[in-house]
Amino acid sequence: MNAPDYNPREIDASRPSAARMYHYYLSGEAVFEVDKIFGEHLFQVFPYADVWAHHNRTFLRRAVKFMVAQGIRQFLDIGSGLPTVGNTHEVARAEAPESRVVYVDNDLEAVHRADELLRAQRAMDDTAVIEADLRHPDLILDHPDTRRLIDFDRPLGLLIISVWPFIPDADRPRELMARLRDRLPSGSYVAMSHASMSEVGDELKELATEISAMYAETSDPLTMRDRDDVAALFDGLRLVEPGLAYASDWRTDEPVDPDDQSRAGNLAAVGYKP
Ligand SMILES: C[S@@+](CC[C@H](N)C(=O)[O-])C[C@H]1O[C@@H](n2cnc3c(N)ncnc32)[C@H](O)[C@@H]1O
Known part of the structure; x- marks a missing residue:
């Protein structure tokens, strides 16, 4: 599955990246001037971008807590x-101080900042960040830091939260996911979310095309997928309740706002590997 030609990316300050833009939606902090320009334009087109990103992030936190409650510690x-x-x-x-975490990203700004944070927290014994690409699953799973921190004889929690949209169909996301799934120990959990505009109202649906056109100019072109295509990424996994849901609604204790226009734009689930 690993192509031999994996080349790490340089930081490109001349055009936005997915990592930097998501950070802008969440925090309002622009790393480079182009990020601010792109971000402000995107907010004009899609005014709920920050709400969307916050829902996505709270799904991540709920999914991690859920996995810890199931006994996952890596x-x-x-x-x-x-x-x-x-x-x-x-x-x-x-929740469980002995937990170990390996972070992976192909964006150097993300890798450097995570590394800085983990060092500042003196967390390097139990955590690591590696620069790698989801298109090369074996390089991730066989990386020395992954092998140091993750015991493949025990179940683990795999998070791929809002990343598949940056893998075009040509790179065969289902096959990449199958490769990862096949190498997971049984009893593992997988949490994934995916931008999707197939269930939003007509008004937002038109915006989906515009948003994709904007991302086509960045380092990380965006592919939105419909419910069936997102569900297919969970092939071979048993979805835990409530199945594939809006990220904002997945096992939330908060009241769901039916007028929240961003909800339907992000599908999420947690799957269990039998
Ligand atoms: C929208 S952000 C999501 C961040 C985090 N997972 C979350 O949900 O809060 C997408 C992240 O995926 C990373 N990414 C995109 N394509 C990737 C790839 N091929 N391999 C590894 N990371 C990738 C981006 O650099 C970015 O940090």
């Missing part, structure tokens, strides 16, 4: 992004 977080409030290791270790 996590692989692929496409982890720039660190923000409530990172996977912080959420997991608040």
Whole structure:
């Protein structure tokens, strides 16, 4: 599955990246000037981008807590992004301090910032961040830091939260996911979310095309997928209740706002590997 030509990416300050834009929606902080320009344009087109991102992030936190409650103590977080409030290791270790986490991203800004944070927290014994690409699952699973921190004889929690949209169909996301799934120990859990505009109202549906056109100009073109295609990424896994749901609604204790226009734009689930 691993192509021999994997080349790490340089930081490109001349055009936005998915990691930096997501960070902007969540925090309002732009790493480079182009991020601010792109972000402000995107907010004009899709005014709920920050709400969407916050829902996505709270899904991540609920999924980690759910996995910890199932006894999971080791996590692989692929496409982890720039660190923000409530990172996977912080959420997991608040519940189970012995938890181990390996972060993976192909965006150097995300990798450097995560590395800085983990060093500042003196968390390097039980956490690591590696620069790698979801298109090369074996390089991730066989990386020395993954092998150091993750025991493949025990179940683990795999997080691929809002990352598949940046893998085009040409790179065969289902096959990549199958490769990862096949190498997971049984008893593992997989949490994934995926941008999807197939269930939003007509008004937002038109925006989906515009948003995709904007992302086509960034380092990370965006592919939105419909419910069936997102569900297919969970092939071979048993979905835990409530199945594939809006990320905002998945096992939330908060009241759901039916007028929240961002809800339907992100599908999420947690699957169990028997
Ligand atoms: C929308 S952010 C999501 C961050 C985090 N998972 C979350 O949900 O809060 C998408 C992240 O996926 C990363 N990413 C995109 N394509 C990737 C790839 N091929 N391999 C690894 N990471 C990737 C981006 O750099 C970015 O950090």
